[in-house]
Amino acid sequence: MNKSDADRIAPAEHGAPAYVRLSRTETEALCLKATRGAGYSWGIAEEAGAATGWLCANGVDGTDALLAVLDAPGMTAPEAAPENWSSPEGRALCPLLTGAALVDFAPLPGGPLHARTLLGPVRQPVLLLPFLSACAEDLGTSVQLEWSGHTLLIGQAIHATPQAIAALTGAALAVVTIARVDHPEPPAAPAPCAVAQQKTVQALEDLALRTTVPASDASRNSGAGAGTSDND
Amino acid sequence: MAQVMDHSSPVPAEFYRSPDQVMRLSRMGSAHPMRLSFLRILLRRVQAEGWQFSRTHWEMDDKGVGRAVYRAKGPQRSYSLVAFAHDLPAEKRSDRVIATAWDATFALFDGEPTLADLDRLQANVPLQEAGRITNRELSLSRANHSVRLFRHVVDALAEGRQPDLAEIDAVGYLMRTTAVYGSGKFGAADRGQIADRPELSAPFQAEMLSVWLTRWFTVDVANHMALVKGGAKAATLDLDICHKLGVGNSTGLGMAPFLIRHPLLINNWIAAREEALARVRALDVASDAAVAGVRTALADAITNAAHWHSEHPIQVKRLADLRSDLGHLKAYLQDWPKGAKPWNTLWQWGQDHLSQEGQEALLAIMIEPHGDLIDGLADCMSADERRGFRINGAMGVGALRALLQTHYAWALNVDFDQPGQVAQFWYVSEEKLEPRLGDRAAEDGADLEQPLCIARLAQSLFEALQGRDDAEPVASFLLAQPEHRLMVRRAQQAAIFPFSEVRDNLIAKDMLPIDLMRCKLAFFGASHFDPRSDKWVRISLFHGAPYPFEFNGGGGS
Incomplete structure (x- = not known):
């Protein structure tokens, strides 16, 4: 944790701290449940958890981007056409469904990384990065994402200027170009785990609560250990 | 798994137990602590x-x-x-x-x-x-x-x-x-x-x-x-x-879903234990030291069983079986088995004469004196769970269907139209965010069921695959039906990790969560397993x- 992070996470004089450092495990668990709570399938929720956890471990806070997707889940899946992934009606693609499909289609002949592929418009495109990392690992190469004059190289880590990462993280909608790059991934310094905004975490927790069942007297009384004394 | 099997002189297949035998709730609920705990x-x-x-x-x-x-x-x-x-x-x-x-x-x-x-x-x-x-x-x-x-x-x-x-x-x-x-x-x-x-x-x-x-x-x-x-x-x-x-x-109950949510990990635990058993069964001879070690381990097990108390009817019966089994075992071992492969002879005798509780105790006793042979397996028991996460989208639907028939026959055979097969559901309580079990017929919340009903999910996936072209890649199937993604991932894992699934219906009326807990706790090394109900248990470490x-x-x- 660097000094400025510590200052941000430290409890404010009045009220709750503005930022919180979740562990990767916590990020994954929270984002999985929130995604399910927003109505996605369990398998896509698992992808969302893993993706946000990967971003967190690579120093990028993806919780805001995920929350933006979950707050208005369009759930538009791409049509996987050669060299062009978009929705038939031109609607904005869901980055979770798109990312999962990128990984699934990557090993197929004519997959999205066999040629340069134009992809989008896709919502919260920063969420594609973990999936592109998985594609890169599968194909034994690196993947390049170009967008709005920025270039990001994705392998096991993210290789880009802080400005490019910040710009992508802040983008609500983008059309991007992805392509495989057949040269070895440069070494990357380990990134500190990302810090999330407390209010975002709270909003994700609220979504996660939608996966839970309120207690009733019956369920309380039939729970493990109910009705017994532990003063023995 | 590859690590576990990479033993210098491979053990013949006949000495291994199958997942269909090992991954049943009643047997998992008879697990004992052992050297690899x-x-x-x-x-x-x-x-x-x-x-x-x-x-x-x-x-x-x-x-x-x-x-x-x-x-x-x-x-x-x-x-x-x-x-x-x-x-x-x-x-x-x-x-x-x-x-x-x-x-x-x-x-x-x-x-x-x-x-x-x-x-x-x-x-x-x-x-x-x-x-x-x-x-x-x-x-x-x-x-x-x-x-x-x-x-x-x-x-x-x-x-x-x-x-x-x-x-x-x-x-x-x-x-x-x-x-x-x-x-x-x-x-x-x-x-x-x-x-x-x-x-x-x-x-x-x-x-x-x-x-x-x-x-x-x-x-x-x-x-x-x-x-x-x-x-x-x-x-x-x-x-x-x-x-x-x-x-x-x-x-x-908080512990029970763990084994379902970590299929690679449970595979590696069980695979290591089964490899240990197979290595011992395959030995040609029994050294004097190993025989003495078995007798000591048996004496310890008898003492342990005598000090093991429970009031839960199921465990009371199992304890009676265990004490009786250990007595039979002691009598049988008055004369050490003659002939080739004496360890396998002992194991086979146990299969024919002991309850599941006694068989699993025998496993722990047999591997106890073989530290040199098996302790290295401890290095194979953790799992990089991200390794199994990636779905193989290039697999054909026909191959996925065949894979389900091979590894999920136990699930495809369940008749979910029978109320008893869907009597329970797993959910998470809003109050404490903890897993709980509900009665589907009597309680609200089944629409928020957790995906722990693997047998049903497997059957549902199998049905969704009917009528699709064998050559269609899984990638395109999942793009059309993302709701099956969790089960496709598990099924592809199960094809590589044979002990990754508990091969029982986890929402059946007679499913006992304490069986899942006992398996996990035995791997921790817990003893004196004492269920206080079907849903919670006390143990000693x-x-x-x-x-x-x-x-x-x-x-x-």
Whole structure:
């Protein structure tokens, strides 16, 4: 944790701290449940958890981007056409469904990384990065994402200027170009785990609560250990 | 898995048990602790590496309120149990996860804490789930007294005498933990941060170390309170009585879904154990030392079974079976099996003459004297779960269908139109965010069912695949039907990791969650499994084991 992070996470004089450092495990668990709570399938929720956890471990806070997707889940899946992934009606693609499909289609002949592929418009495109990392690992190469004059190289880590990462993280909608790059991934310094905004975490927790069942007297009384004394 | 099978002289297939035999709830619910259990792995390592243990901090008042630090010093790194003792009113003492206060709370610190660390932890650890810890901490836990035994021990010691052995045996621990959280929970260090450290690479080593040091703390607190009460005439607890005390543990439904949610991990645990059994069965001869080792292990098992109490009808029956089985085994072993492959002869005899409880006990007994042959398997029991996460989208639908027929026949055969096969559902309670089991016919919430009903999910996937072209790639199937993604992932994993699925219907009316718990707890090394209902259980950890300070070449606490 660097000094400025510590200052941000430290409890404010009045009220709750503005930022919180979740562990990767916590990020994954929270984002999985929130995604399910927003109505996605369990398998896509698992992808969302893993993706946000990967971003967190690579120093990028993806919780805001995920929350933006979950707050208005369009759930538009791409049509996987050669060299062009978009929705038939031109609607904005869901980055979770798109990312999962990128990984699934990557090993197929004519997959999205066999040629340069134009992809989008896709919502919260920063969420594609973990999936592109998985594609890169599968194909034994690196993947390049170009967008709005920025270039990001994705392998096991993210290789880009802080400005490019910040710009992508802040983008609500983008059309991007992805392509495989057949040269070895440069070494990357380990990134500190990302810090999330407390209010975002709270909003994700609220979504996660939608996966839970309120207690009733019956369920309380039939729970493990109910009705017994532990003063023995 | 590949590691496990990569043994210098491969064991013939005939000596292995199949997943269909091993991964059944009733057999998993008969599991026994054994050499490859996680606390045994920890104890072997600290002995082999000459770890040193000391109590480095002790601040405790006359009410038994205060804090203490216990340090474990290994060849490369140190770890410290930071313990906080509280004055808990009886009406607040609850082992349930809904409790908010405990007799003692703990964190395992990565290194040696400064006073500032202790103060930071003191502001958070006593709150447990409501506090925050950091990546300097590896676990968070709490424990409650056995009120009856703690009082008895303190009273006896205060009067200058040792406690009554019958009381010690009847309970078996001074404190029981009610939760031990690790792996990134509540801000703690992620597993990835520590997984490459040799001393923590096997599963649950930080948690086991924490509980083992907690056991030492429980004895120190009892001695402290006896001294407060008895003054100069107080005695300290004899070491041989200390050995009869483990750390109790009270576990509810929270633990049960773990085995389902971590298919690669459970595969590697079971695969290591099954490999150990197969290696022993395949041996051509039995050395005198190994035969003697088996007889000692059997005698220990008989003693253990005699001291193992439960009032749960299922466990009462299983205990009766076990005691009877161990008697038969002792009689059978009056004459060691003659001929080639004597270990396999012994195993086959067990298959024909023992209950499942006895068969699984025999497994633990047979592998006990074969440390040289099997202890290395401890290195194969952890799992990089991200490895199995990626779906193979290039697989054809026909291949996926065939894979389900091969590895999920047990699931495809279940008739889910029968109410008894869907009688229960797993859900998470809003109140405590903990897994629970509901009665589908009588309770609300089935629309929020957790995806632990694997048999049903597999059947549903199989039905969705009907009528699709064999050549269609899974990638395109999942693009059309993302709701099957979780099950496709599991099925592809199961094709590679044969012990990844519990091969029973986990929502059937007769499904007992305690079977899942027993399997996991046996891998921890727990003994004295005592179900208090179908849904929760008490056990003991480190019962009969040495204390950390005994590894210091005779030093005491």
